[in-house]
Amino acid sequence: MGRILLLFRAILIKEVTTFKRYFFNSMGGLITTYLFFMLIFWGYSSFAGGMDNFGATLEGMVVGYILWLNAIMVYENISYSTIINEAKEGTLEQLYMSSFSFGWVVSAIAMSRFIINVFLTSIMLFVIILSTGVSLNIDLVSILPLLILTVLNFLGIGFMLGGVALIFKKMHNYLQIVQFLFLFAIAAPVATIPWTRFLPGSWGSHLIREVMVNDVRIMDFSVYQILFLITIGLVYLALGYGAYKICEKHAMQRGLIGHY
Numbered sequence: 001m002g003r004i005l006l007l008f009r010a011i012l013i014k015e016v017t018t019f020k021r022y023f024f025n026s027m028g029g030l031i032t033t034y035l036f037f038m039l040i041f042w043g044y045s046s047f048a049g050g051m052d053n054f055g056a057t058l059e060g061m062v063v064g065y066i067l068w069l070n071a072i073m074v075y076e077n078i079s080y081s082t083i084i085n086e087a088k089e090g091t092l093e094q095l096y097m098s099s100f101s102f103g104w105v106v107s108a109i110a111m112s113r114f115i116i117n118v119f120l121t122s123i124m125l126f127v128i129i130l131s132t133g134v135s136l137n138i139d140l141v142s143i144l145p146l147l148i149l150t151v152l153n154f155l156g157i158g159f160m161l162g163g164v165a166l167i168f169k170k171m172h173n174y175l176q177i178v179q180f181l182f183l184f185a186i187a188a189p190v191a192t193i194p195w196t197r198f199l200p201g202s203w204g205s206h207l208i209r210e211v212m213v214n215d216v217r218i219m220d221f222s223v224y225q226i227l228f229l230i231t232i233g234l235v236y237l238a239l240g241y242g243a244y245k246i247c248e249k250h251a252m253q254r255g256l257i258g259h260y
Helices: 002-021 023-046 058-089 092-096 102-132 140-168 172-187 194-198 202-214 223-253
Strands: none
Touching (some): 002 023, 023 058, 058 102, 058 140, 092 102, 102 140, 140 202, 140 223, 172 202, 202 223
8 A cells, every 4th residue: 555655646746746837728728617617607697597407506507517527637637638648649558567557557647637626626616606606615524525436436437438548549529428428417417317326426416516505514414325425436436447457458459559
């Protein structure tokens, strides 16, 4: 475990250094996503009452958008930013030469970037609250554990798509399709359509929305609700990583790891 923590620390330092070096570009992306949200917000405000996918309130929409951004960032950090880009630059094989397994290396990269992304989305959430005047319950003790468990769903999807990318290389258009599927999953009305809670991230987003919109604490949730969140996250992570290993084996047999 000590070696894994050392790996995580080294990669986190690297990612923070990279973030500082390209801070200006990161802020540009943050501004773009903020402006995109404001367009949605103004449209929602004009037709309020006619759509309820992000909950019954504008507060629910804000929470849904922030969760959607985190979902996109997490799965793209594996499938696109790491595997596809490393293969394109010809450095993917070097990750396989590490004394750590490739899965641990990629997981450490994804979680390091997740920490940075949480920082960025927190800034955006603060600006959105100031811009829209919505009132949200920022209970970090309740939100952070739920968010981490929810992220496991998207981490698994990222591994699965990363495995597919090893074989088919260019699949950017399919990654965009997955973004909209995540939007549907996060917006899914799990309270009225029970089967949607099995979608990746839907149950976690429901619990987080309960905390931030309805002022529910994590201790108010039943043991069943928390256990289901843990189980569904671990299942998606296991299935995603299993799919990645199958694709990885196929790519190695065909000599595709080092090619783009």
